[in-house]
Amino acid sequence: MEIESGTRAKLMYGIASSMLILGLLLNYFNLGTSNFAGFSSVGNWLIYLAFVGLMISTVIALSKKRRSVDERMEFISTKALRITFLSLFVASFIIVIIDGIKAITIPYHMFMSYLVCGLLIIYFITYKILLRFY
Secondary structure (H helix, E strand, C coil), X not given: XXXXXXXXXXXXXXXXXXXXXXXXXHHHCCCCCEXXXXXXXXXXXXXXXXXXXXXXXXXXHHCCCCCCCXXXXXXXXXXXXXXXHHHHHHHHHHHXXXXXXXXXXXXXXXXXXXXXXXHHHHHHHHHHHHHHHX
């Protein structure tokens, strides 16, 4: 199911705008914890994400380049996604073993940031490697 570009742009702008409004409301009513993920509050974090989302939406809307996706690229991306998913299970198992030996004291938001960044790196590397073989 392919979403047409106009509907997709409206959806992306709508989500970013709602995050901006929610962040402003949280700051106005002074709700949310302080020192959240390196920001002074949850509202500031949402405002930051909203501006990043608006910038990304604008860049996507302004780019006129159409991408051609063939079956080979879909096959490679599916295989890379499968390898990344399996590496998540292996990494989770290793983290559980390490946590059982010595407690991991890293804050939760930093742990999730490293995990997501690691998964993106694994996906990118496996995609590039599989691109050479197929």
